[in-house]
Amino acid sequence: EVEALWKEDFFKLSQSVRGVEYYDKENVYATEIGADKYGTAPRMVHYTVSATRALAAKIREAFPDVPISEKYIGNKLNMSTGNGAHFDPHLDIGVAEKPFDRKLTLLLYLNTWREDLGGELTLLGEGATEAEAALDTGTAAAGLPLKVTPISGRWVLFWSDRMLHKVEPCQAPGGLPDYRCSYTIWFCTEDAPAATSGAASAAASSGGYERAPQFARF
Structure with a gap:
């Protein structure tokens, strides 16, 4: 289904945000899974709905x-x-699905992987910057930084507003079969968002955020 979405040109060049400016992310493309994709990716639509309901309850x-x-x-x-x-160090906040804030990030990898492809996810710890995360006394105790290989079928969950993370540079010498594919679901809070935190402000000035898609419609 992912390959079908790619071949049917559903993917668009991804964007991030630094401060208030959007910029293109070279060699990274993105699309959103909603009802409009059902004809091409019905299992992904069903997965999104069922996983969201089941995991939200848990x-x-x-x-x-x-x-x-x-x-x-x-x-x-x-x-x-x-x-x-690659993705620079960032928190999954700042450009959330307003008027709700991202709270929990669920990553599912859908690509085959071998070491020469790179693209590992690195969990850096809690903080707005790498330096801040390194100073956190709980970082080393939690076994962080931790590099996670993007193996197909692997789930990774972390708090969107607390876990600083980045993605190492990736390669794809074999073309489409080597592309790194990750599906992210952001669980959001139902309450109105609070004022931007200090961590978010610091991250905005020193790094960037992924541009948020609109709400998926089912």
């Missing part, structure tokens, strides 16, 4: 103080085409 059970919604989510299907495509 998250609310485990963290009753976190007002996770099962209805309001964001998602993005990313395709990195190599040539050093």
